[in-house]
Amino acid sequence: MKVYGVVNVKGGAGKTHAVVHLAREASLTRRVAVLDLDPTRQSVNWIELAGLGIPALAFDIKQSDLEAYVTQLRQEDDFDVILIDTPANDRDAALETLMVSDIALVPVGVGTSDTGMLGTTERQVKRAQQLRPELKAYILINRARFAPARERDTVTEALKTGFPVLDARIPLRGEYQAAAGKIPAGLHYGEVWKEINR
Ligand SMILES: Nc1ncnc2c1ncn2[C@@H]1O[C@H](COP(=O)(O)OP(=O)(O)OP(=O)(O)O)[C@@H](O)[C@H]1O
Numbered sequence: 001m002k003v004y005g006v007v008n009v010k011g012g013a014g015k016t017h018a019v020v021h022l023a024r025e026a027s028l029t030r031r032v033a034v035l036d037l038d039p040t041r042q043s044v045n046w047i048e049l050a051g052l053g054i055p056a057l058a059f060d061i062k063q064s065d066l067e068a069y070v071t072q073l074r075q076e077d078d079f080d081v082i083l084i085d086t087p088a089n090d091r092d093a094a095l096e097t098l099m100v101s102d103i104a105l106v107p108v109g110v111g112t113s114d115t116g117m118l119g120t121t122e123r124q125v126k127r128a129q130q131l132r133p134e135l136k137a138y139i140l141i142n143r144a145r146f147a148p149a150r151e152r153d154t155v156t157e158a159l160k161t162g163f164p165v166l167d168a169r170i171p172l173r174g175e176y177q178a179a180a181g182k183i184p185a186g187l188h189y190g191e192v193w194k195e196i197n198r
């Protein structure tokens with residue numbers, strides 16, 4: 001079982017989009033479940049509304065022990081892939097997620113001043129990597145191919161973290177903007193899924 005934690009303390013970076021699209025992509029070949037640490041339950045709601053048939057659980061880290069739960073999931077071996085969605089501005093949720101993840105995915109939006117807060121997420125990931133050197137981290141550029149100069153700046157900032165920036169990027173698209181609650185489509189996240197599992 002592999003755990004993918006999607007983190008960025010910046011709101012609106014594309015965490016929920018990444019979780020639901022990657023869950024859909026992974027579910028074509030693997031047994032997938034989603035843990036949604038965001039009290040607004042956007043991943044859970046989307047997966048239920050779209051009828052994706054992917055088990056999705058709203059998980060409150062204040063009420064329940066995430067580490068114990070993930071350990072139990074690893075032992076039960078009912079799933080190949082766990083994707084964790086995290087809320088904005090909740091450092092505890094992000095850090096706890098990083099402490100149980102095999103792969104951290106950090107979506108960063110172009111032109112949304114996301115890079116201004118990237119330092120916080122970078123520090124969190126590096127703290128987690130000190131304790132768990134096996135944790136891999138990747139940056140996913142979101143809202144790409146729209147503002148080339150800003151995209152270059154975003155990539156430059158992202159590379160300063162030292163984490164690899166994925167070649168696969170998610171373009172800014174109306175279909176993505178309006179994707180919530182619908183069956184996720186689009187090749188871009190398929191490419192992301194391949195690249196983070198290489
Ligand atoms: N590639 C894209 N193209 C166009 N719109 C996008 C794209 N990615 C995300 N969006 C839009 O940006 C908003 C934020 O996306 P999303 O909810 O995935 O971010 P988030 O990081 O989960 O936000 P939060 O921190 O509030 O949970 C959504 O309204 C979504 O429709």
Ligand SMILES: [Mg+2]
Nearest residue numbers: 015016038042
């Ligand atoms: Mg979200």
